[in-house]
Amino acid sequence: MRIVAALLAFVFSAGVLLADCRPDQVELRGAFGKARFLVELADTPRERAVGLMHRESMAATAGMIFIYEQPQAVSFWMENTLIPLDxxxxxxxxxxxxxxxxxxxxxxxxxxxxxxxxxxxxxxGGLAAQIGLAAGDVLRHPGLPQDLAVWPCAAD
Known part of the structure:
Protein backbone atom coordinates (compact mmCIF):
# COMPACT_ATOMS: atom_id res chain seq x y z
CA MET A 1 0.00 0.00 0.00
CA ARG A 2 2.90 2.36 0.71
CA ILE A 3 4.21 1.85 -2.81
CA VAL A 4 0.84 2.76 -4.34
CA ALA A 5 0.55 5.83 -2.12
CA ALA A 6 4.07 6.93 -3.06
CA LEU A 7 3.34 6.34 -6.72
CA LEU A 8 0.14 8.34 -6.63
CA ALA A 9 1.94 11.15 -4.85
CA PHE A 10 4.53 11.08 -7.64
CA VAL A 11 2.18 10.93 -10.61
CA PHE A 12 -0.49 13.39 -9.62
CA SER A 13 0.53 16.89 -10.47
CA ALA A 14 -0.52 18.54 -7.23
CA GLY A 15 3.06 18.65 -6.01
CA VAL A 16 4.98 17.71 -9.12
CA LEU A 17 6.57 20.22 -11.43
CA LEU A 18 6.68 18.63 -14.85
CA ALA A 19 9.90 19.25 -16.72
CA ASP A 20 10.25 20.03 -20.41
CA CYS A 21 9.74 17.06 -22.72
CA ARG A 22 12.58 14.56 -22.65
CA PRO A 23 13.09 11.36 -24.66
CA ASP A 24 13.27 9.33 -21.45
CA GLN A 25 9.87 10.36 -20.10
CA VAL A 26 6.23 10.68 -21.07
CA GLU A 27 3.67 12.94 -19.50
CA LEU A 28 -0.04 12.19 -19.39
CA ARG A 29 -2.88 14.61 -18.75
CA GLY A 30 -6.56 13.95 -18.12
CA ALA A 31 -9.38 14.43 -15.63
CA PHE A 32 -7.11 12.78 -13.01
CA GLY A 33 -4.49 15.56 -13.35
CA LYS A 34 -1.00 14.93 -14.72
CA ALA A 35 1.33 11.96 -14.51
CA ARG A 36 4.89 11.30 -15.58
CA PHE A 37 6.66 8.02 -16.32
CA LEU A 38 10.32 7.43 -17.01
CA VAL A 39 10.43 5.38 -20.19
CA GLU A 40 12.66 3.41 -22.44
CA LEU A 41 12.16 4.26 -26.10
CA ALA A 42 11.51 1.48 -28.63
CA ASP A 43 11.53 3.14 -32.03
CA THR A 44 13.31 0.61 -34.25
CA PRO A 45 11.83 -2.69 -35.49
CA ARG A 46 14.30 -4.67 -33.33
CA GLU A 47 13.57 -2.67 -30.17
CA ARG A 48 9.82 -2.96 -30.76
CA ALA A 49 10.10 -6.73 -31.30
CA VAL A 50 11.88 -7.25 -27.97
CA GLY A 51 9.97 -4.69 -25.90
CA LEU A 52 9.73 -5.67 -22.24
CA MET A 53 10.31 -9.39 -22.77
CA HIS A 54 12.17 -11.45 -20.16
CA ARG A 55 11.96 -8.82 -17.41
CA GLU A 56 10.90 -9.99 -13.99
CA SER A 57 9.89 -6.57 -12.70
CA MET A 58 9.59 -2.90 -13.58
CA ALA A 59 9.60 0.14 -11.30
CA ALA A 60 6.15 1.58 -10.62
CA THR A 61 7.07 4.87 -12.29
CA ALA A 62 8.68 3.25 -15.34
CA GLY A 63 7.47 2.11 -18.73
CA MET A 64 8.33 1.71 -22.38
CA ILE A 65 7.05 3.75 -25.29
CA PHE A 66 6.91 2.23 -28.76
CA ILE A 67 6.90 4.84 -31.53
CA TYR A 68 6.22 3.97 -35.16
CA GLU A 69 7.28 5.81 -38.30
CA GLN A 70 3.66 6.44 -39.30
CA PRO A 71 0.17 5.77 -37.91
CA GLN A 72 -0.92 2.19 -38.49
CA ALA A 73 -2.91 -0.72 -37.14
CA VAL A 74 -0.90 -2.36 -34.35
CA SER A 75 -1.28 -5.53 -32.37
CA PHE A 76 0.76 -6.72 -29.39
CA TRP A 77 1.11 -9.99 -27.50
CA MET A 78 2.77 -11.05 -24.29
CA GLU A 79 5.02 -13.89 -25.46
CA ASN A 80 8.11 -14.00 -23.23
CA THR A 81 6.77 -11.08 -21.18
CA LEU A 82 6.82 -12.01 -17.51
CA ILE A 83 4.94 -9.10 -15.90
CA PRO A 84 1.34 -7.94 -16.44
CA LEU A 85 1.14 -4.74 -18.45
CA ASP A 86 -1.31 -2.00 -19.33
CA GLY A 125 -0.61 -3.80 -15.13
CA GLY A 126 -3.45 -2.13 -13.23
CA LEU A 127 -1.73 1.24 -13.02
CA ALA A 128 -3.84 2.95 -15.71
CA ALA A 129 -6.99 2.27 -13.66
CA GLN A 130 -5.32 3.32 -10.39
CA ILE A 131 -4.35 6.64 -11.94
CA GLY A 132 -7.73 7.11 -13.63
CA LEU A 133 -6.36 7.17 -17.18
CA ALA A 134 -9.04 6.97 -19.88
CA ALA A 135 -9.48 7.10 -23.64
CA GLY A 136 -9.40 10.74 -24.71
CA ASP A 137 -6.65 11.70 -22.25
CA VAL A 138 -3.44 12.99 -23.82
CA LEU A 139 0.23 12.08 -23.77
CA ARG A 140 3.22 14.16 -24.73
CA HIS A 141 6.66 13.02 -25.77
CA PRO A 142 9.22 14.61 -28.11
CA GLY A 143 9.03 11.58 -30.42
CA LEU A 144 5.45 12.44 -31.42
CA PRO A 145 4.77 15.00 -34.18
CA GLN A 146 4.61 18.29 -32.31
CA ASP A 147 2.72 20.07 -35.09
CA LEU A 148 -0.20 17.64 -34.63
CA ALA A 149 -0.02 17.30 -30.85
CA VAL A 150 -3.02 18.21 -28.70
CA TRP A 151 -0.50 18.83 -25.89
CA PRO A 152 2.82 19.75 -27.51
CA CYS A 153 6.09 19.75 -25.64
CA ALA A 154 6.31 23.53 -25.53
CA ALA A 155 2.93 23.85 -23.78
CA ASP A 156 2.20 23.54 -20.09
Missing part, protein backbone atom coordinates in the same frame (compact mmCIF):
# COMPACT_ATOMS: atom_id res chain seq x y z
CA UNK A 87 -1.01 -1.04 -23.00
CA UNK A 88 -1.99 2.51 -23.86
CA UNK A 89 -2.53 3.04 -27.59
CA UNK A 90 -1.87 6.61 -28.77
CA UNK A 91 -2.77 8.35 -32.05
CA UNK A 92 -0.57 10.89 -33.84
CA UNK A 93 -2.09 13.81 -31.91
CA UNK A 94 -1.02 12.21 -28.62
CA UNK A 95 -4.59 11.26 -27.71
CA UNK A 96 -5.21 7.97 -25.89
CA UNK A 97 -7.26 5.93 -28.35
CA UNK A 98 -7.55 2.72 -26.32
CA UNK A 99 -6.30 1.10 -23.11
CA UNK A 100 -5.83 -2.63 -22.68
CA UNK A 101 -5.49 -3.33 -18.98
CA UNK A 102 -3.62 -6.16 -17.28
CA UNK A 103 -2.31 -8.05 -20.30
CA UNK A 104 -1.61 -11.60 -19.16
CA UNK A 105 2.06 -12.60 -18.92
CA UNK A 106 3.23 -15.17 -21.51
CA UNK A 107 -0.10 -15.06 -23.39
CA UNK A 108 0.20 -15.25 -27.19
CA UNK A 109 -3.31 -13.90 -27.84
CA UNK A 110 -3.09 -10.80 -30.07
CA UNK A 111 -4.07 -7.52 -28.41
CA UNK A 112 -5.26 -5.15 -31.15
CA UNK A 113 -4.72 -1.46 -30.60
CA UNK A 114 -6.87 -0.21 -33.43
CA UNK A 115 -6.12 1.69 -36.62
CA UNK A 116 -4.05 4.86 -36.92
CA UNK A 117 -1.90 4.20 -33.85
CA UNK A 118 1.45 6.00 -33.74
CA UNK A 119 2.66 5.01 -30.27
CA UNK A 120 2.02 2.54 -27.49
CA UNK A 121 2.93 3.12 -23.86
CA UNK A 122 3.38 0.06 -21.65
CA UNK A 123 3.22 0.47 -17.88
CA UNK A 124 2.70 -1.96 -15.02
Missing amino acids: MIFIDQSGTVARIHENAIPLDRTPIPGGADILAVLEIN
Whole structure:
Protein backbone atom coordinates (compact mmCIF):
# COMPACT_ATOMS: atom_id res chain seq x y z
CA MET A 1 0.00 0.00 0.00
CA ARG A 2 2.90 2.36 0.71
CA ILE A 3 4.21 1.85 -2.81
CA VAL A 4 0.84 2.76 -4.34
CA ALA A 5 0.55 5.83 -2.12
CA ALA A 6 4.07 6.93 -3.06
CA LEU A 7 3.34 6.34 -6.72
CA LEU A 8 0.14 8.34 -6.63
CA ALA A 9 1.94 11.15 -4.85
CA PHE A 10 4.53 11.08 -7.64
CA VAL A 11 2.18 10.93 -10.61
CA PHE A 12 -0.49 13.39 -9.62
CA SER A 13 0.53 16.89 -10.47
CA ALA A 14 -0.52 18.54 -7.23
CA GLY A 15 3.06 18.65 -6.01
CA VAL A 16 4.98 17.71 -9.12
CA LEU A 17 6.57 20.22 -11.43
CA LEU A 18 6.68 18.63 -14.85
CA ALA A 19 9.90 19.25 -16.72
CA ASP A 20 10.25 20.03 -20.41
CA CYS A 21 9.74 17.06 -22.72
CA ARG A 22 12.58 14.56 -22.65
CA PRO A 23 13.09 11.36 -24.66
CA ASP A 24 13.27 9.33 -21.45
CA GLN A 25 9.87 10.36 -20.10
CA VAL A 26 6.23 10.68 -21.07
CA GLU A 27 3.67 12.94 -19.50
CA LEU A 28 -0.04 12.19 -19.39
CA ARG A 29 -2.88 14.61 -18.75
CA GLY A 30 -6.56 13.95 -18.12
CA ALA A 31 -9.38 14.43 -15.63
CA PHE A 32 -7.11 12.78 -13.01
CA GLY A 33 -4.49 15.56 -13.35
CA LYS A 34 -1.00 14.93 -14.72
CA ALA A 35 1.33 11.96 -14.51
CA ARG A 36 4.89 11.30 -15.58
CA PHE A 37 6.66 8.02 -16.32
CA LEU A 38 10.32 7.43 -17.01
CA VAL A 39 10.43 5.38 -20.19
CA GLU A 40 12.66 3.41 -22.44
CA LEU A 41 12.16 4.26 -26.10
CA ALA A 42 11.51 1.48 -28.63
CA ASP A 43 11.53 3.14 -32.03
CA THR A 44 13.31 0.61 -34.25
CA PRO A 45 11.83 -2.69 -35.49
CA ARG A 46 14.30 -4.67 -33.33
CA GLU A 47 13.57 -2.67 -30.17
CA ARG A 48 9.82 -2.96 -30.76
CA ALA A 49 10.10 -6.73 -31.30
CA VAL A 50 11.88 -7.25 -27.97
CA GLY A 51 9.97 -4.69 -25.90
CA LEU A 52 9.73 -5.67 -22.24
CA MET A 53 10.31 -9.39 -22.77
CA HIS A 54 12.17 -11.45 -20.16
CA ARG A 55 11.96 -8.82 -17.41
CA GLU A 56 10.90 -9.99 -13.99
CA SER A 57 9.89 -6.57 -12.70
CA MET A 58 9.59 -2.90 -13.58
CA ALA A 59 9.60 0.14 -11.30
CA ALA A 60 6.15 1.58 -10.62
CA THR A 61 7.07 4.87 -12.29
CA ALA A 62 8.68 3.25 -15.34
CA GLY A 63 7.47 2.11 -18.73
CA MET A 64 8.33 1.71 -22.38
CA ILE A 65 7.05 3.75 -25.29
CA PHE A 66 6.91 2.23 -28.76
CA ILE A 67 6.90 4.84 -31.53
CA TYR A 68 6.22 3.97 -35.16
CA GLU A 69 7.28 5.81 -38.30
CA GLN A 70 3.66 6.44 -39.30
CA PRO A 71 0.17 5.77 -37.91
CA GLN A 72 -0.92 2.19 -38.49
CA ALA A 73 -2.91 -0.72 -37.14
CA VAL A 74 -0.90 -2.36 -34.35
CA SER A 75 -1.28 -5.53 -32.37
CA PHE A 76 0.76 -6.72 -29.39
CA TRP A 77 1.11 -9.99 -27.50
CA MET A 78 2.77 -11.05 -24.29
CA GLU A 79 5.02 -13.89 -25.46
CA ASN A 80 8.11 -14.00 -23.23
CA THR A 81 6.77 -11.08 -21.18
CA LEU A 82 6.82 -12.01 -17.51
CA ILE A 83 4.94 -9.10 -15.90
CA PRO A 84 1.34 -7.94 -16.44
CA LEU A 85 1.14 -4.74 -18.45
CA ASP A 86 -1.31 -2.00 -19.33
CA MET A 87 -1.01 -1.04 -23.00
CA ILE A 88 -1.99 2.51 -23.86
CA PHE A 89 -2.53 3.04 -27.59
CA ILE A 90 -1.87 6.61 -28.77
CA ASP A 91 -2.77 8.35 -32.05
CA GLN A 92 -0.57 10.89 -33.84
CA SER A 93 -2.09 13.81 -31.91
CA GLY A 94 -1.02 12.21 -28.62
CA THR A 95 -4.59 11.26 -27.71
CA VAL A 96 -5.21 7.97 -25.89
CA ALA A 97 -7.26 5.93 -28.35
CA ARG A 98 -7.55 2.72 -26.32
CA ILE A 99 -6.30 1.10 -23.11
CA HIS A 100 -5.83 -2.63 -22.68
CA GLU A 101 -5.49 -3.33 -18.98
CA ASN A 102 -3.62 -6.16 -17.28
CA ALA A 103 -2.31 -8.05 -20.30
CA ILE A 104 -1.61 -11.60 -19.16
CA PRO A 105 2.06 -12.60 -18.92
CA LEU A 106 3.23 -15.17 -21.51
CA ASP A 107 -0.10 -15.06 -23.39
CA ARG A 108 0.20 -15.25 -27.19
CA THR A 109 -3.31 -13.90 -27.84
CA PRO A 110 -3.09 -10.80 -30.07
CA ILE A 111 -4.07 -7.52 -28.41
CA PRO A 112 -5.26 -5.15 -31.15
CA GLY A 113 -4.72 -1.46 -30.60
CA GLY A 114 -6.87 -0.21 -33.43
CA ALA A 115 -6.12 1.69 -36.62
CA ASP A 116 -4.05 4.86 -36.92
CA ILE A 117 -1.90 4.20 -33.85
CA LEU A 118 1.45 6.00 -33.74
CA ALA A 119 2.66 5.01 -30.27
CA VAL A 120 2.02 2.54 -27.49
CA LEU A 121 2.93 3.12 -23.86
CA GLU A 122 3.38 0.06 -21.65
CA ILE A 123 3.22 0.47 -17.88
CA ASN A 124 2.70 -1.96 -15.02
CA GLY A 125 -0.61 -3.80 -15.13
CA GLY A 126 -3.45 -2.13 -13.23
CA LEU A 127 -1.73 1.24 -13.02
CA ALA A 128 -3.84 2.95 -15.71
CA ALA A 129 -6.99 2.27 -13.66
CA GLN A 130 -5.32 3.32 -10.39
CA ILE A 131 -4.35 6.64 -11.94
CA GLY A 132 -7.73 7.11 -13.63
CA LEU A 133 -6.36 7.17 -17.18
CA ALA A 134 -9.04 6.97 -19.88
CA ALA A 135 -9.48 7.10 -23.64
CA GLY A 136 -9.40 10.74 -24.71
CA ASP A 137 -6.65 11.70 -22.25
CA VAL A 138 -3.44 12.99 -23.82
CA LEU A 139 0.23 12.08 -23.77
CA ARG A 140 3.22 14.16 -24.73
CA HIS A 141 6.66 13.02 -25.77
CA PRO A 142 9.22 14.61 -28.11
CA GLY A 143 9.03 11.58 -30.42
CA LEU A 144 5.45 12.44 -31.42
CA PRO A 145 4.77 15.00 -34.18
CA GLN A 146 4.61 18.29 -32.31
CA ASP A 147 2.72 20.07 -35.09
CA LEU A 148 -0.20 17.64 -34.63
CA ALA A 149 -0.02 17.30 -30.85
CA VAL A 150 -3.02 18.21 -28.70
CA TRP A 151 -0.50 18.83 -25.89
CA PRO A 152 2.82 19.75 -27.51
CA CYS A 153 6.09 19.75 -25.64
CA ALA A 154 6.31 23.53 -25.53
CA ALA A 155 2.93 23.85 -23.78
CA ASP A 156 2.20 23.54 -20.09
